[in-house]
Structures are given as C-alpha cells and as structure tokens.
Amino acid sequence: MKLPWKFLLPAFAFAILVGFFIVGLRQDPGAIPSPLLGKPAPEFSLESLGDPSWKVGSADFAGRPWLLNVWATWCVGCREEHEALLAIARENRLPIMGLNWRDDRALALRWLAQLGNPYVSVAYDPEGRTAIDWGVYGAPETFLIGADGAVLRKHIGPLTAEIWERDFLPLLPPAAEEG
Amino acid sequence: MIPELGHFALILALLLSIAQCFFSLNGAARGNAAWMAAGRSAVVGQFVFVALAFGALTWAFVDRDFSVLYVATNSNSQLPLFYRVAAVWGAHEGSLLLWSLCLAGWTLAVAAFSKSLEAPFQSRVLGILGLISIGFQLFMLMTSNPFERLVPRASEGLDLNPLLQDFALAVHPPILYLGYVGFAVAFAFACATLLEGRLDAAWARWTRPWTLAAWLFLTIGIALGSWWAYYELGWGGWWFWDPVENASFMPWLAGTALIHSLAVTEKRGLFKSWTLLLAVSAFSLSLLGTFLVRSGVLISVHAFATDPARGVFILAFLTAVIGGALLLFAWRAPRLKSAAGFEPTSRESFLLFNNAFLVAALGLILLGTLYPLFMDALELGKISVGPPYFELVFLVPMLPLLALLGVGMNAAWKRGFLGSVRNRLYLAGALAVIGSLLVGGAAYGEIRPMTTLGFALALWVMISSLSIPLARLRARQPIPGAVLGMVIAHFGVGLATLGITGVQSFKIEKDVALAVGDGADVAGYDFRLAALRDLRGPNFIAVEADVVVSRDGRPVTTLHPQKRLYDSGGNPMTEAGIEVGAARDLFAALGDDLGQGRWSLRLQYKPLIRYVWLGALLIALGGGIAALDRRYRERATVRAGAASASVAPGSR
Amino acid sequence: MRLIAITVLLMLGASAVAIDTGQRFEDPAQQARYERLIRDLRCLVCQNESVADSNAMLANDLRREVRELIVAGRSDAEIRVFMTERYGDFVLYRPPVKPRTWLLWSAPVLFLLGGLGVVAVVVLRRARAARANPATLDEEPDRQ
Numbered sequence: 001m002k003l004p005w006k007f008l009l010p011a012f013a014f015a016i017l018v019g020f021f022i023v024g025l026r027q028d029p030g031a032i033p034s035p036l037l038g039k040p041a042p043e044f045s046l047e048s049l050g051d052p053s054w055k056v057g058s059a060d061f062a063g064r065p066w067l068l069n070v071w072a073t074w075c076v077g078c079r080e081e082h083e084a085l086l087a088i089a090r091e092n093r094l095p096i097m098g099l100n101w102r103d104d105r106a107l108a109l110r111w112l113a114q115l116g117n118p119y120v121s122v123a124y125d126p127e128g129r130t131a132i133d134w135g136v137y138g139a140p141e142t143f144l145i146g147a148d149g150a151v152l153r154k155h156i157g158p159l160t161a162e163i164w165e166r167d168f169l170p171l172l173p174p175a176a177e178e179g
Numbered sequence: 180m181i182p183e184l185g186h187f188a189l190i191l192a193l194l195l196s197i198a199q200c201f202f203s204l205n206g207a208a209r210g211n212a213a214w215m216a217a218g219r220s221a222v223v224g225q226f227v228f229v230a231l232a233f234g235a236l237t238w239a240f241v242d243r244d245f246s247v248l249y250v251a252t253n254s255n256s257q258l259p260l261f262y263r264v265a266a267v268w269g270a271h272e273g274s275l276l277l278w279s280l281c282l283a284g285w286t287l288a289v290a291a292f293s294k295s296l297e298a299p300f301q302s303r304v305l306g307i308l309g310l311i312s313i314g315f316q317l318f319m320l321m322t323s324n325p326f327e328r329l330v331p332r333a334s335e336g337l338d339l340n341p342l343l344q345d346f347a348l349a350v351h352p353p354i355l356y357l358g359y360v361g362f363a364v365a366f367a368f369a370c371a372t373l374l375e376g377r378l379d380a381a382w383a384r385w386t387r388p389w390t391l392a393a394w395l396f397l398t399i400g401i402a403l404g405s406w407w408a409y410y411e412l413g414w415g416g417w418w419f420w421d422p423v424e425n426a427s428f429m430p431w432l433a434g435t436a437l438i439h440s441l442a443v444t445e446k447r448g449l450f451k452s453w454t455l456l457l458a459v460s461a462f463s464l465s466l467l468g469t470f471l472v473r474s475g476v477l478i479s480v481h482a483f484a485t486d487p488a489r490g491v492f493i494l495a496f497l498t499a500v501i502g503g504a505l506l507l508f509a510w511r512a513p514r515l516k517s518a519a520g521f522e523p524t525s526r527e528s529f530l531l532f533n534n535a536f537l538v539a540a541l542g543l544i545l546l547g548t549l550y551p552l553f554m555d556a557l558e559l560g561k562i563s564v565g566p567p568y569f570e571l572v573f574l575v576p577m578l579p580l581l582a583l584l585g586v587g588m589n590a591a592w593k594r595g596f597l598g599s600v601r602n603r604l605y606l607a608g609a610l611a612v613i614g615s616l617l618v619g620g621a622a623y624g625e626i627r628p629m630t631t632l633g634f635a636l637a638l639w640v641m642i643s644s645l646s647i648p649l650a651r652l653r654a655r656q657p658i659p660g661a662v663l664g665m666v667i668a669h670f671g672v673g674l675a676t677l678g679i680t681g682v683q684s685f686k687i688e689k690d691v692a693l694a695v696g697d698g699a700d701v702a703g704y705d706f707r708l709a710a711l712r713d714l715r716g717p718n719f720i721a722v723e724a725d726v727v728v729s730r731d732g733r734p735v736t737t738l739h740p741q742k743r744l745y746d747s748g749g750n751p752m753t754e755a756g757i758e759v760g761a762a763r764d765l766f767a768a769l770g771d772d773l774g775q776g777r778w779s780l781r782l783q784y785k786p787l788i789r790y791v792w793l794g795a796l797l798i799a800l801g802g803g804i805a806a807l808d809r810r811y812r813e814r815a816t817v818r819a820g821a822a823s824a825s826v827a828p829g830s831r
Numbered sequence: 832m833r834l835i836a837i838t839v840l841l842m843l844g845a846s847a848v849a850i851d852t853g854q855r856f857e858d859p860a861q862q863a864r865y866e867r868l869i870r871d872l873r874c875l876v877c878q879n880e881s882v883a884d885s886n887a888m889l890a891n892d893l894r895r896e897v898r899e900l901i902v903a904g905r906s907d908a909e910i911r912v913f914m915t916e917r918y919g920d921f922v923l924y925r926p927p928v929k930p931r932t933w934l935l936w937s938a939p940v941l942f943l944l945g946g947l948g949v950v951a952v953v954v955l956r957r958a959r960a961a962r963a964n965p966a967t968l969d970e971e972p973d974r975q
Contacts, residue, residue, distance in 0.1 A: 004513045007452070007512050008509045010459075010460075010505045010508065010509070011502065011505035011506050011509050014463075014502060014505055015502070017549075018494065018497075018498050018502070020552060020553055020556050021474075021476065021494055021552075022494065024476040024552045024555070025474060025476060025487050025490045025491060027476070027552075027556065029475070029476060029477060029478050029551070029552070029555065030478055032561055032918065032919060032921050033560070033561065033919065034919070035915065035916060035917065035918065035919040036917075102888060102892075127892075128892045129892075129896075131892075132892060132893070132896060134917070135917040135918050135919075137876055137889055137918070138875075138876050138889075414849070414884050416884070419879075421879055422879070449957075478878055478879050480877075480878045480880070518960065519957070519960075520959075520960035520962075520964070521957050521958070521961060522958055522961055523954050523955075523958050527957070528957075531953060531954060532947075532950055535947060535949065536943075538946060539939075539942040539943050539945075539946045542938070542942045543939055543942055546934075546938050550926075550932075550934075550935050554931065559931050560919070560920060561919060561920065561921040562920045562921060562923070562926050562927075562932065563873045563920075563921050563922070563926065564924070565871075565873060565879075565881065565924030565925070567870070567871050567924050568924070568926060568935075572938070575940070575943055576939075576942070576943055579943075593961075690851045750886075768850075770850030779850040780850065
C-alpha cells in the first residue's frame with residue numbers, strides 16, 4: 001500500500017518530538033550553566049567576616065588555583081556539605097575562600113566556631129552584590145578558579161567527596177610531591 | 180481495610196478495561212454481536228470499579244486515615260471537610276485517579292447515549308477508549324499507587340498545599356479534566372472512523388456534540404484557573420503563559436478548530452482529513468499536557484512532584500497512542516476525497532481561514548513552550564521563553580482571526596454571495612470603530628493605536644454576532660439551537676477581547692507602604708488603611724487589614740486583605756481584598772510588616788477585567804446550547820440498516 | 832518525599848506577594864522602564880516567575896540592581912547585558928534574537944504565511960472546481 005508522504009508528515013513530526021522528549025527526560029531544566037566559565041573571575045574586595053578592618057578579595061590568591069564557596073547559615077545544603085569542605089581543606093591542595101552571602105555576621109562566626117572552619121578567609125557580602133556579580137542564585141555554590149584567574153568550574157548544590165573527585169580534581173595541576 | 184479494597188477495585192477496573200478493549204475491538208472486527216455486548220457491559224463494570232476506588236480514596240481522606248501515604252502527604256486533621264475531599268485530587272496519584280474516573284464516565288456516557296450508532300462503530304469507539312483507560316490504570320498501579328500504605332502510620336498529615344485550600348481551585352481540576360479527557364471521545368470517534376475506512380461524513384455529526392461538551396468543560400476549567408490565579412496569587416495577574424497553562428490552552432485551541440472543522444465536514448463532507456487530524460490532535464495535546472506536567476522536562480509553578488521514571492512511562496504511553504493514531508491516519512486518510520466546491524467568500528472558506536489562524540496560534544504556543552527544551556537537548560544552551568514573547572506572538576494570528584470572525588459568521592455556505600448582509604457588516608464595522616474611540620477616549624481619556632484596535636475588534640465581533648439573531652427575528656425566522664449557541668459563543672469571544680484590551684491597556688498597580696491612617700491614590704480612588712487586626716481561622720492564623728476605598732470623598736467599599744500563616748507551616752499566603760464592579764475591579768493585597776506600624780500593600784485598579792471570565796462563560800454556554808440542538812437528539816430515528824449502505828466495501 | 836516537600840515549599844514561596852516598596856521613580860518614563868525590565872527578567876530560584884512577581888531574596892536583590900542601574904544612566908540594553916553576563920540568556924523572559932533563536936522569532940510570520948498559503952491553495956482549488964462544474968456546489972455529504 002502506497003503511503004503518500006504528506007499524510008505521513010504528522011507522524012514524522014511527532015516522532016521528532018518524541019526524540020526530543022527522550023533526551024529532555026535526562027536533562028535538568030533547572031540547572032543553569034554559568035556564563036563565567038572560561039572568563040576571568042569577577043573582581044571583588046570585601047570586609048573579612050572576622051575582622052571588618054581586614055579586606056578579602058579576588059586578587060588574594062592570584063597565581064594559583066583556589067576555591068570560592070558561597071554559603072550562609074540559613075542555607076540547609078551548606079550544613080550538608082560542611083564535612084566535605086572540611087575534608088577538602090585538610091587535603092591542603094588549594095585554599096578555600098568563603099563568601100558569606102546575605103547573612104548575619106555574628107551568626108556566621110558562631111556557625112564556623114561550632115562546626116569548624118574550612119576557609120582560609122571569608123568575605124562578608126551582606127547585600128549580595130558580589131554574589132550577583134558571580135551569578136549566584138542559590139547557596140551553596142562552589143567555584144574553581146585557575147592559576148590564571150579564570151573560572152574553571154561551577155558547582156551548584158552541596159559539594160560531596162564524589163563530586164570533588166570527579167569534577168574538580170581533574171582540573172587541578174598534579175599534586176606536589178610529598179617532601 | 181478500605182484502602183486495600185480501593186486498590187483491589189482499581190485492579191478490577193484495569194481487568195475490565197482490558198476486557199472492554201479486547202471484546203469491543205475484536206467483536207467489531209469479527210461482527211460478533213455477543214462480544215460487542217460484552218464490551219459494553221465491561222464499560223459499566225469499569226466505571227463502577229473506578230468509582231469504587233475513587234470512593235475508597237475519598238473515604239480515606241474524609242476519615243483522616245494517615246496510614247495511607249498519599250493522604251498523609253496531602254491532608255491534615257485540621258483540614259475542613261470540603262478540602263479533605265478536594266485533597267483527593269490535590270497531587271499526582273489522586274489526580275490520575277480523577278483522570279481515570281472522568282474517562283470511565285465519558286465512556287459510560289458514550290455507551291449509554293449513542294444507541295443510534297451502528298454497533299461495530301460504537302464498539303470500536305468504546306474499544307479505543309478502553310485502550311486509553313488501560314494506560315492510565317496501568318500507570319497508577321505500576322508507578323503511582325494512591326493507596327500505598329505508610330508504615331508506621333503518621334500521627335499527623337503534612338496538610339494540603341494552602342494554595343489549593345480554596346473553592347475555585349478545588350473544583351478547577353475536575354472540570355478541567357472532564358474537558359481534557361472528553362477530547363478522548365472525539366479521538367476515539369476519529370480512530371474508529373479511520374479503522375473502518377469510512378468514506379462518508381456521518382461520523383462528523385456524531386462526534387460534534389461530544390466534542391462541544393468536552394470543549395465547554397475545558398473552557399470553564401481554564402477560566403476557573405485564571406480567575407483563581409487572579410484573586411488568590413495576590414498579584415492580580417490572570418494569565419502567565421506558564422508551561423502548564425499553555426498545556427491546557429493548546430488542546431482548547433485545537434478543540435475550537437475541531438468544532439469548526441466538524442461543522443464543515445458535517446454540512447458539506449469537506450475537510451475530512453483535516454477534521455480527523457484535528458480530532459487526533461486535540462486529545463494528543465491533552466496527553467502531551469499530562470506528560471509535561473508530570474515528567475519534569477519543563478519548569479512550572481503547576482508541576483506535580485516529578486519523577487523521571489513516571490515521565491518515561493507517560494512518554495511510552497503517549498508514543499503508542501498518538502503514534503498509533505497518526506500512523507492509522509497516514510494509512511487511511513489518503514482515501515478520503517470529496518469533489519465538493521465552494522467559493523472564496525463562502526462560509527467554508529472563512530472557516531478554513533479561521534482554522535489556519537487557530538492552528539498557527541497553537542503552533543506558536545507549542546514552539547514557544549518547547550523551545551527551551553529543544554535548545555537544551557541540542558546543547559545549544561538554556562534560554563527562557565516567557566510572557567513577553569507569548570503576548571507579542573499570540574496577537575499575530577489572533578488579530579486577523581477576530582477581524583474575519585465577524586464576516587465569516589454571516590457568510591453563506593457554498594456561495595460567496597453576501598448580499599444584504601454586506602450593509603449590516605459595514606454598519607457593524609462603523610459602530611465598532613466609533614465605539615472603540617468612545618471607550619478609549621471618553622471612558623479612559625486615552626487613544627492608543629493597539630488599544631483602539633483591540634476595542635474595535637471586540638465591538639466588531641460583539642455587534643456582528645448580535646446582528647444575526649436580530650436579522651432573523653426581524654424576518655420572523657426561528658433561531659435554532661445551533662445558531663443561538665454560535666451567536667452566544669462568538670459574542671463571548673468579543674466580550675473577553677473587550678476585557679483583555681481594557682485591563683491590559685488601562686490597569687494601574689501601585690506598591691505602597693502605609694501605616695494605619697495613611698492612604699494612597701490609585702486611578703482617582705483613595706485607598707486608606709483603616710485598621711489591622713489578628714484573627715484565627717480553622718487551620719491558620721492571619722493578619723487582616725481594613726482598606727477603605729473612596730472616590731471624590733464618597734465611600735465606595737471596604738476591602739479586607741489578609742495575610743495567612745497556616746498551622747502546617749510554610750510561607751505566608753495572601754488573600755486579596757477585591758471589590759467587583761461592572762466597569763472595574765479594585766484590588767488590595769497585604770504584603771509585609773515593615774516595622775514601625777507600616778505595612779506594604781499592593782493596590783490595583785483593573786478596568787473591565789470581569790469580562791474576561793464572563794466572556795469565557797458565554798463561550799461555554801454557547802457551546803452547551805449548540806450541543807443540545809435538536810438535530811443531534813433526533814438521531815434516534817435513524818435506521819441502522821440505511822446507515823451501513825454508506826460504508827465503503829472492504830472496510831472490514 | 833523530600834522532593835514533594837521542596838515542591839510544596841517552593842510553591843508556597845511563589846504565593847506570597849512580592850511588594851516592592853522601594854522608592855518609585857520620579858520620572859514616569861523611568862518607572863515604566865523599571866517595571867518593564869523587571870517583568871522581562873526571570874527569577875532563577877523560583878518556579879517560573881518574573882523578578883517583578885517573585886518574593887525571593889534574589890529577586891529583591893535583582894530589583895535593587897535594576898533600579899541602581901537605571902539611576903546610573905544605563906540603557907535597557909545595557910541592563911540586559913549586565914544580567915546575561917552573570918546569569919546567561921536563561922534570565923531573560925524575552926529570548927534574545929540570535930541565530931539559534933531565529934526560528935523562534937520568525938515563527939509568527941512563518942506559521943501565518945504557511946497557514947495562509949495552504950488555505951489559499953485549497954480555496955483556489957475548490958473555487959476552480961466550483962467554476963468548472965457548478966453542480967459540485969450543490970454536493971451534499973452522504974446523509975444518514
């Protein structure tokens with residue numbers, strides 16, 4: 001039986017649609033990639049969380065890779081990832097800077113005192129302007145910045161050892177020999 | 180015990196759906212009257228057991244049985260009875276059961292009210308409806324069982340989402356589903372027609388009242404959702420082009436095109452393939468909507484708690500049903516030809532243009548809704564397509580549609596001879612333009628191009644609709660139900676356009692910070708915060724404000740916006756205070772306590788907004804009146820023997 | 832279970848009114864620009880709301896940014912670029928016009944012309960049939 005092609009058009013168009021849906025089911029429509037990847041890290045210079053007279057900024061670790069972790073005491077996921085962050089800090093591969101986002105200074109300091117402090121320094125961003133410059137939309141978020149100052153990777157959501165090993169470690173220069 | 184009985188009833192319903200499908204389709208294929216009768220009995224049985232399952236779930240909610248996981252997740256011991264019942268369809272699993280109940284109900288109605296159909300045809304229709312029932316019941320039993328137990332039993336439920344604890348939103352899903360699911364009937368009629376290889380157009384007449392009925396429910400369902408969003412969400416918005424709203428609007432557009440296409444097929448035997456394709460499309464879009472809402476492929480405020488595994492099942496089901504129907508279409512439709520002719524300015528021609536515009540609008544909304552998904556799948560990045568796009572783009576086919584609507588309604592079949600009608604139309608056009616300038620200029624003090632166009636088109640449609648019964652009355656001709664229905668529905672379209680143009684052009688919103696005693700001016704109305712008080716509801720505490728509205732010193736009304744905090748926790752909910760008026764709504768929503776006795780409030784002036792929903796109701800009313808036209812009920816006199824002669828040989 | 836709770840919480844977040852009691856612009860043209868811009872921006876933490884409608888903290892911050900940028904004299908286009916530099920095209924509810932959205936933006940005209948084209952072909956064919964053989968005008972479908 002001959003099938004005139006124009007009558008097959010609807011079925012054909014539908015097949016293409018289904019193809020897109022099959023792929024679509026595997027995507028996460030809410031995961032927004034960062035436009036900062038490959039670009040120089042946005043500059044900032046903020047008060048340190050512990051000492052307002054001290055400034056903490058994006059230039060502090062120039063010349064080597066470092067991690068920026070956006071966190072807050074009101075953020076449930078931040079508490080979840082805290083252990084993983086402490087473990088990464090203990091490895092001493094690279095410095096971690098915290099960006100305390102829209103938070104209360106006293107609460108934040110107490111939080112770190114109680115739970116441990118994985119950060120070399122913490123920038124205090126009570127108004128969230130720096131966070132906006134980094135395209136932050138939900139804590140926790142973690143950025144890997146390369147030695148050249150470019151943003152290499154962004155992770156949205158709590159960091160785990162698995163994600164750290166799979167997504168971040170391969171981007172770091174090989175570890176220095178234990179001396 | 181009762182939940183287990185409900186679960187068992189659902190399993191029995193599935194078995195009966197299988198029986199319904201098997202006996203009906205095979206009975207029709209073999210011409211076995213006993214099997215076809217068995218299929219019809221299975222329809223009744225399926226309905227009974229789905230109803231029992233639904234009843235069992237309802238009982239579990241009413242009885243506050245928190246040992247059922249679904250009840251514990253969506254209900255609470257403080258929840259008032261009405262909302263305990265509404266909670267049955269408040270989330271994914273229960274809403275699927277509602278879907279199934281609606282489908283069983285429509286199937287029963289088809290079995291009961293279409294005795295005049297030839298038995299094999301009716302059986303095929305019931306068989307196809309059975310196939311769809313199987314899909315939904317299997318989906319529930321395999322992935323989304325509403326009767327799953329929670330062990331150990333919860334001491335207290337999580338509560339029904341406070342957004343849903345509202346009358347309109349309680350009834351919105353059942354009515355909406357009756358519409359969505361009702362298109363399955365047209366779908367089944369189309370597939371049965373294709374299966375039989377029918378060459379005649381009788382099926383168009385049979386399908387039309389069923390399609391009108393489903394379509395009118397969908398119209399009301401969408402209008403209810405829009406009205407609810409307006410008074411409940413606190414922003415005064417009534418349509419957001421959210422993917423799920425679009426998912427309900429697309430079947431509506433397809434359904435509207437279908438109704439008009441059926442009219443031509445019924446009257447002149449033309450456009451058979453188009454009509455069949457539209458019938459398949461309308462229900463396909465309903466299924467597509469189900470997929471989009473429950474699979475997680477799109478972000479939406481309406482989305483149910485999503486799970487990719489469920490998404491896979493629905494997609495597989497969708498592919499089978501729609502793919503099957505479209506392949507059937509490709510196989511059988513080429514045979515359908517007709518030699519009838521018509522002139523370029525005949526009604527057939529206008530209806531064809533009408534459908535082109537509706538389908539273009541449908542395509543644009545579909546493309547816009549799915550484009551982010553397409554781009555993401557092709558790894559071209561993530562974009563958003565929102566109201567700024569849809570609002571602009573929807574106008575492109577709609578403006579010409581409205582313009583031609585007035586003429587098309589008055590055009591004669593076959594020949595383009597407009598004759599005396601022409602003068603009527605010129606008069607209507609002139610009145611529309613004058614009226615538009617008056618409304619814009621005199622009532623609102625502004626004449627803007629788009630606004631004037633909108634008002635003019637609205638008035639044009641309204642006046643040209645009314646001119647039809649007026650002309651008939653003057654000529655002492657009767658007005659049959661179908662004509663009256665058409666007039667009312669089209670008048671409703673014009674009225675809704677009037678409302679939309681008015682509110683989009685002249686609405687005023689003001690966000691203010693007021694302390695008790697302060698006031699603000701919005702569109703000449705003075706809104707004054709007179710008092711604030713705390714109060715307690717059945718399952719919430721609230722702050723209520725008295726906002727006294729006056730104009731030129733004379734009091735107009737007092738509004739009572741509330742800010743509620745439900746006992747079950749979560750973010751505060753806003754209940755807006757609204758004063759409904761024939762020419763405008765006045766709207767006040769309470770925001771946050773800003774300290775020092777000041778509160779933030781959103782005050783709005785919404786001209787002509789009521790006509791949006793009144794127009795929609797008239798559209799639905801028109802559809803209902805048309806569906807009840809006597810010619811559909813007189814089918815009972817048709818002889819089954821004469822009917823079979825028109826079926827082409829070799830169709831079995 | 833948590834997924835359900837999160838969805839519910841997010842929906843509740845969507846329900847509270849986003850009331851913006853920052854200073855209204857003196858200049859109505861600037862106020863209109865502000866209102867249009869925040870309606871065109873998407874709130875990234877919410878389930879499909881604009882920055883104008885959302886009550887989320889981020890939406891509040893973004894509204895403040897837009898306001899400050901307008902005061903600083905930036906144009907609408909510059910403000911949109913500011914946002915997309917940080918959040919990507921996803922933050923715009925009005926999709927940008929680029930090669931990859933060409934189909935999206937030309938669709939209205941394409942679909943309309945396409946539809947009208949098909950209709951024109953059909954109407955002309957039927958009109959020709961009617962003229963060639965006037966009897967076809969009176970063809971009725973098989974009645975039952």
